[in-house]
Amino acid sequence: MKSKVKIGLIGLSGRGTGLLEIILLKMEDVEVVAVCDLHEDRSEQAADLIEKAGCSRPFETADYKEVLNKEAVDVIMICTPWSTHIPIAIEAMEKGKYVACEVGGAYSMQECWKLVEAYERTRVPCMMLENCCYGRDELMVLNMVKRGILGEIVHCSGGYLHDLRYEIANGKENRHYRLNEYIHRNCDNYPTHELGPIARILDINRGNRMVSLVSLASKAEGMQEYITSKRKDSELARTRFKQGDIVTTIIQCARGETITLTLDTTLPRYYSRGFTVRGTKGMYMEENHSLFIDGQHNQYESNWKTQWGNVEHLREQYEHPLWESYLQEGVKGGHDGMDWLVFRDFIESFRNKAQTPIDVYDMASWMSISSLTEDSIAMGGQPVAIPDFTNGKWIGK
Template sequence: MNTSRRDFIGAAVGAAIASGCASGRGIGKVGVSGAPMQGFSCAPMHEIRVGVVGVGMRGWRALRRLSMLPGVRVSAMCDIFADRLAKERAWLSENGRPAAKEYVGPEAYKALCDSSDVDVVYNCTPWQLHAAVGLYALRAGKHSLVEVPAAMTLDECWEFVETAEKTRRHCMQLENCCYGEDELLALSMCRKGVLGTLTHAECGYVHDRRAGIFDDAYPDHWRLKWNVAHAGNQYPTHGLCPVCQCFDVNRGDRLDYLVSVDSLGGAYEDYARETFPEGDWKRDVRFRMANVNTTVIRTVKGRTILVNHDVATARPYTRCNLISGTKGVIRAYPLRIHVEEPERRAQHLTEFSAERTEDLRRLHRHPLWATVGKIAGEVGGHGGMDYLMDLRWAWCLHEGLPLDMDVYDLASTCAVCELSERSAASGSHPEEIPDFTRGGWKSASPLGIEDVDLVKMGFDPSRIVSGGAEMNI
């Protein structure tokens, strides 16, 4: 496929005006497929009705979390399993929330998207269904929020971009890691220029999923099947999206090209042989996925990003999280920060100082964590970042503001799935990352250091149900 394809003709500007939605700050040039989505916003919404599609391991927790957001009502839910919906019906009722309309069956998401009782479709389905459900939602005139990775192929990335531009609806990837405390601390430091000229980042997804991948709770073993069929990095966004925010990707810089290399594989197969009895089909599964994929991305401005993927070996969890600039560095797992002090410039350091790290952490703490961190921690969900992510998009819709992540962020980060696989298969040949913004990245404004106003949103602490939404990432 030609990665610079732009073959979609639409007449979206009129539709945007009709719907009360418009592109605001940092507008790029209007392209052939419709108006650009940088800075896109809609009229303020004071009751946001959400339809959740897929109430599996991620989705049921999302449904409960959403029902703790001020100004948000879960109005509909959908799954192929009626018993999963029944469990959520009971939870909503026990916790005094209004009932949500239920949709059951493999195509029932279409009726949910078409319903006049839904404004936002919150998509927690398997990877194979993200595009089908997410695009259907946009075409039905709904804002479309999609779990990670929102798109698995380049064609899907383009289709999301073209459909969002044409339908003039928000399309956001639900990348919760952009709201992690350390990630937002890094963003805050980058915004203030504390690290100097940003040069290099390291990130990734290192999560031993050997037990999880064979779990029969995944319908049709969808996650296993994807890793049987694909090599490269098929889960790049947890590490990459926060780095892209720090590096102003699609807002002043852009991902240019990548090279990727796969290690040997076999760790999942070893695990299956050691775990499952003779005759079990799981012993015979053969994965294309390598034990480790290492991808290096270069941005147009010359910054480099190392992205790791390792879900099959006995390594403790890490998203690595290193952002390095000419005047300092922040890295996580565990958190360590160094910022050069002018009087000690020539002094070569061999280790980080715990004291200085703590001082810098306090000084640059992101306001979202300062104001809502405690509440978010009580709700749970990866220590609170899931709630902060949902609170931010809800706040932006409430106020009629652009969302923190747009459809170009979705496309440029998800493009790594297919491109890393291609590069690794070709002996690490460089693969160009398409400019999904069609030049809009040059004039779009970078993200600020953003917050929410709980009082204005009508936040009611009595609606928080403690600890209901914790899970492994």
């Protein structure tokens, strides 16, 4: 077994460079040997960071194919714009490289099927780095569900609720892809943050699957007003955005559960993922950080504000074993420790030559939601079927 896993890092904007600094340069058993970005200054900056950390200067290129072709590279990490995730992942699998891919949404069912077919042809694992699957509260609730504390789960909801107006408006200056996405598309463009944890809770692709969805988008006014108020005379102020301010999606599952996803990124608001789980014996709600368990909390039904935040008093009973050990070792990395855990799981899978915990069928299923919501919205909220990317394998798991 190699002492260090050699990584080729493709995509070096904010997310790629951030992961390099807080994760990759901190893990003793990994080494970034190649960096790639279309913008030369980003690759150079990344190489400088690696060199300053006491490591050998990596290979630098603007052509990701050169990274895929390097024999010294063991695994590929993709942090590029959403539209390039699947094409690069497919090429990496065909080169025999394990793939760690940042989150995003798909543009068509064809590319999702191509991703699955590439894995089934090569048998090289590909893992979406959905860090929210490793969140402390998400894993605590998963632990409770598996122990039956919340009873039979009936409904889950969540989403990406994050004011991104500044980032979108400055997309041209910062060379960020989100600006064009919001100008040209109308869909849930970032569905996986809470869909990932919810999929684990509902056994999606492992005894259950998502069957269909309906999606509606509100009008698009938030970005226009924001840009007009900040730079009234700019060219961007005359641009009409297609992306609705609020996108609401309802998903039906094979076992009968429902999922509600919300995208809310262009109006003023606080950050939240809105993670909520409803079962026959209780509920969890991220918005007020509370657990309601039937038989324990019924006396507070009409005065629930007094129980907001009660999760902190219940952690000892329900903490996930992974987080119990993580807290003892010391939480590391970004996003409250989630980034470290998700990438650590990926690295261990590679070292053991094992399947990744989030596999290609999960990646295709979760990413497909963007394209499917785009279709449903375009048809006024008509139901759209969600493909079974496992081709029936979910039934036997």
